[in-house]
Amino acid sequence: MKQKFYLFLAFVCFLNMPKMLAQEKTVSGTVVDADGAMPLPGVTVLEKGTSNGVSTDFDGNFSIEVNEEATLVFSMVGYKKQEIVVTGKSNVDVRLGLDTESLDEVVVTALGIKREEKTLTYAQQEIGEDEISKTRESNFVNSLAGKTSGLQLKQSATGAGGSSKIVLRGNKSIFGVSSPLFVIDGVPMVNNAGTSDNSVFNSTDSGDGLSQINPDDIKSISVLKGANAAALYGSQGANGVVIINTKSGEPGKLSGSVSSGVLFDKAIDLPDMQYRYGSVEGSDESWATEKSDYNDDFVEDFFDTGLQLTNSLMLSGGSEKSLSYISYANTISKGIVPENDYMRHNLTFKQTNKYFEDKLKITSRIMLTDEKIGNKPNTGYYFNPLTGLYLFPRDKNFNDYKENYEVFDEGRNMMLQNWFVDSDKQQNPYWVINNNSSENRVKRMIANLAVEYDINEKLKLQVRGNYDYSTNEFDKRIKAGTASTISHRNGRWIYRDLTSNQMYADAILTYSDRFGDFDLSAVLGGSYEKSVIGDGVDVDSDFYGLQYANIFNFQNLNKEVLVKQVMESRKEKQGLFANAQIGYKDMLYLDLSGRNDWSSTLAFTGNSSYFYPAIGATALLSEIVEMPSFIDFAKFRASYSVVSNEVPSFFTRPLNEIDSDGIIINTEKPFSELEPEDQKSFEVGTDWRFFGNRLGLDFTYYRIDNENQFIPLSAPAGSGYSVYYVNAGHIQNTGFEAAIHAKPIRTEDFEWESNVNFSSNKNEIIELHPELQGRYELSKSEGYALYINEGGSFGDIYVYQFERDDQGRILVNDEGVPQRSSEYEFIGNAEPDFMLGWNNSFTYKDFTLSFLIDGKFGGKAVSATEALLDGYGVSERSAAARDRGFVQVNAVDMDGNAVSEIDAETYYKAVGGRDGIMENYTYSATNIRLRQAALAYNFKFDEHVFFDQMNLSLIANNLFFFYKDAPFDPDRTFSGGNNFQSFDLFTVPIKRSFGFNVNLKF
Structure with a gap:
């Protein structure tokens, strides 16, 4: 045995003899730019053929142990790679020149295909890693606001773990979706936003798939804004594509980074409320006329200081033949609403190997996510702690209900809600957050394998497979003692356990060659996709309730409760x-x-x-015509495409339902004549670069026509159905986008980089189905409605308005009550006229100051919250009117007599409250804010310190508004769908965030 061991040891020594005999030495030097003026930090210095490598420090210096006859490879994105033989050298100084061709090639297009930017025939913008990670948002999508033209982002108003809504170039579909396709490394991903009941009574938000991605894994994001750019994705890309490019390992010795960030959140822009008039005995409203001094801090004290804590670790390394990347991130958020919390774990592993003289490349990636959202606040009336908080009568002692939100009931031998009224609109806020609690748990795995083979220099084959699997469990437990109008006396249980999976595979053959003056790049491929979304169990005990109080399981459900097997969608596509x-x-x-x-x-x-065709053309004017020396690049582009919007599942064969008596029912008529929703998209644009690429200008005009919309109609009586669908309708979006990229100042110590993004979109409803008589209702409640009208625009808002005479004076009846219109009347549109973002970065030596100003201009916003506050007498307006003794108006009574004063309670109960005169609560949606600001410093370390560099940054989000008319943030959405846009009904207040982030690299 010992002899075998010695033989093995001798064999190992023999294999390593060349290395043992080779002499090693230290090579040092400095890497600078082509002019020799600026040192280049972060340049990879690699001993060729090995994994031995280092990176240059902030002064461009490096030192590496190598073999005597080694060749060093110097590389950095945007610069030409350089190889130097170091035989007989101990000091090497290197100048790297800009690689303009490489800069053009760093563009990822549809299906992950790389193209030179100058050849693109459509608009595209890229957002770098630094812009994504700068603000440390738990949902990276929120960091895209204001950083690319044509992209409109609205965050949900539901606290930690909430979803975000993205639309590129306007809403396009009435019943379908208008959100873009999201792609990871060329492969489409599932971004289902969970189950939501988008009503004013109980609007829930289960988050979205994008929030489950670790932002520190993202290398860059490419935004393909129109169907012209995304035609190769077919119907999935009809609304544009957001391509997420993830990080890979870097060749060289093991390296990595550790990041830790913390943000503290504070609620701002709370409603302006009064604390000097209480209630009349027996009332839940605050309409007393005698002034007093009541507790004025219970509303502000209710909100916590929120916390967002993110820690991540990344390791990478290997040789040019084998690269490894692994990362872990932990995200913890504590919302500003008590008991609302969020936790996410992310684990990512990516491996790339090359074989057969680098002809074969195999990349595998797996992303694991475990996400938990606790007690996410509802918007609307039900199960929302803010209704009871805001409407609470001012003369009562809120602390009594805070400290004793539940009391023991001897008759039922249990704890029940302690509150002064039994109402669905207002419960004890602390009862809601503790005894109407919910938990949403999502587990997800995305596994991907890509094989690339270079058949020859001109022909390459790529085969990819992707499997995306997730579980989504939602558990809401509403205890006995909750308001009787929204729960059974023994409690109510809402439970969903859903799974989603998507299998995707494609094979792509690419060919490139040059024939004299012509060059050709060709792609041929096929794809297969199969998905099942939202498949599982859904139960809501509702008013049928539980057999025994507060026992939440299937065995305790009353027999009338339906346990439903549900499925959101199922499809297969080749x-x-x-x-x-x-x-x-x-x-x-x-x-x-x-x-x-x-x-x-x-x-x-x-x-x-x-079938979807697309055609585009590009002319490089700077190559065709001799330009002045200050013009580096000029291009004109145009493209046209025809695609079809994604067809929803089960339209042609609806799912059957089983009622409580076991009878199979189906209320939707099969849509056997269905045709895909057509989209014709045209865009034309131009791109210019000036003064050594120090100034860039991109401009695009587009027109998008969506026809053959999917529209539900009421089925004729006696047909056996309640709904049937038709292909009808025509929606048109036209607009233009502009982007300015500039580096006005660039010296050895100081640089200013500035980017401006501008976009404007006009939407028009050209045609609807004749049976709709020119109008389709999207949503209607609380004196507010969204209608789709022929000749109007998507997002047109209709509200009850004051009845006025021909001189514009308000009409009041004999009791002095203002009269409202009998019908909803048009008052404006929810969408902005144009959007503007201005992003700046100032770097002085090792300091960097950056900020983003973001603005939406035009549009309208409606606040039902303000109407309810007025109707209940708790708004400052209602108190100021009582201070004066009246509300001053320009009105006339039915006999034509002038009326200038109306009693405060009479006025605000008529104008405010539910279904009030919402004209009075409609505001301009224009808002301009300082969205982000950061101050960072890069610390330098010498070679004796384990860490190569450290970046410390101070971060602030939503610092202040330069201008805002609405009493809430119009950029936040009540609903993630098409309903209730620019609408506020007891939504969670906007938050201002301050914090810091530390990033260590080694």
Whole structure:
């Protein structure tokens, strides 16, 4: 045995003899730019053929132990790679020149295909890693606001763990979706936003798939704004594509980073309320006329200081043949509403290997997420702690109900709610957060394998497979003692346990060659996708309740309660696609694309196939015509595409339902004549670069026509159905986008970089189905409605308004009550006229100051919260009117007599409250804010310190508004769908955040 061991040891020594005999030495030096003026930090210095490598420090210096005859490879993104043989050298100084061709190539397009930016025939913008991680948002999507033109972002108003809504170039579909497709490393991902009941009574938000991604794994984000850019994705890309490019390992010795960030959140812009008039005996309103001094801090004291804590670790390393990347992140958030918390664990592993002289490349990636959201606040009336908090009568002692939110009931032998009234609109806030609690748990795995093989220098084959699996469990336990109008006396249980999975695979053959003055880049491929979304169990005991109080399980459900097997969507789709780009003399480019899909959602229609063509052209004016020396680059581009919006599942064959008596019912008529929703998109634009790429200007005009909309109609009586669908309607979006990129100042010690993004979109409803008689209702409640009207625009708001005479004076009846219109009347649109973002970064030596100013201009916003506060007599307006003794108005009575004063209670109970005259609570949605600001410092370490560098940054989000008319944040959304846009009903207040982040690299 011992002899075998010695033989093995001798064999190992023999294999390593060349290394043992090789002499090693230390090579040092400095890497600077081509002019020799600026040191280059972060340059990778790698001993060729090994994993031995280092990076230059902040002064461009490096030191590395290498073999005597080694070759060093110096590389950095945006610079030309350089190799230097160091035989006989101990000191090497290197100058790296800019690689303009490489800069053009760092563009990821549809299906992960890389193209030179100058050849693109459509608008695209890229957001770098620093912009994504700068603000340390737990949901990275929120960091995109104001940083790309044409992108409109609205955060949900539901606290920690809430979802975000993104729309590119306006709303396009009435019943379908208008949100873009999200792609990770070229592969489409599932971004289901969970189950939501988007009503004024109980609007819930289960988060979204994007919030489950670790922002520290993201290298860059490419935004393909129109269907022209995303045609190769077919119907999925009809609303644009957001491509997430993840990090990979870096060649060289093991390196990594540790980041830790903390943000403290404070509620701001609370409603302006009064604390000097109490209630009349027996009332839950505060309409007393005698003034007193009541507790005025219980509302502000209710909100906690929120906390967002993020810790992450990243390790990478390997050789040019084998690269490894692994990361872990832990995110903890504590909302400003008590008991609202969020926790997420992310684990990512990515491995890249090359074989057969780098002809074969295999990349595998797995992303694991475990997310838990506790007690996310509802918006609307039910189960919302803010209704009872805001409407609480001022003469009562709130602390009595805070400290004793539940009391023992001897008759029922249990703790019940302690509150002064039994009402669905207001419960004890502390009862709601403790005894109407909820937990949402999501576990997700995304596994991906990509194989690339270079058949020859011109031909490459790529095959990818992706599996996305998640579970989503929602558990809401409403204890006995909750308001009787929204719960059974023994309690109510709402429970969902849903799974979602998506299998995706594609094979792509790419070819590139040059024939004299012509060059050709071609793509041919096919894809397969199969998904089942939201499949599982859904139960709501509702008013049927529980057999025994506060026992929340299936065995304790009353027999009348339905336990439903549900499925949100199920589909299978195969596609074939092709793309060819033909260039002439590197100055003219023609781009042709086509895709054909076969979809299960079109089953039983007689035609399950649809084709999408696209064409584009680019002319590099700076190559065609000799330009002045200050113009570096000029380009004109145009493109046109035809795609179809995604067809919802179960339209052609609706799912059956079983009622409580076991009878199978179906209220929707099968849509056997369904055709896909067509979208025709045209865009034209120009891109210019000046003064050595120090100034850039991009401009795009687009027109998008969506026809054949999916519209539900009421089925004729006696048909056996309540709803049937038709293809009808035509929505048009036109607009323009502009982006300015500038580096006005750049010296050895100081640099100013500035980016401006501008966009404007006009939406018009060209046509609806004749049966709708020119109008379709999206949502209506509380004196507010969203209607789709022929000749109008998506997002048109209608409200009850004052009845006025022909001189514009308010009409009042004989009791002095202001009269409201009999119908909802148009008052404005929820969408802005234009959006503007201005992003700046100032760097002086090792300091960097950055800030983002973001503005939305135009549009209207409606606050039902303010109406309720007025109706209940708790607003400062209602108190100021009582101080004066009246509300001053310009009105007339029914006999034409002038009326200038109305009693405060009479006026505000007529104008405010539920279904009030919402004209009075409609505001301009224009708002301009300092959205982000950060001050960072880079610390330098010498070679004796384990860490290479440290970045410390102070961060602030939502610092203040330069201008805002509405009493709430119009950029936050009550509903993640198309309903109730620019609408506020007891939504969680906006928060201002301050904190810091530390990043250590080694």
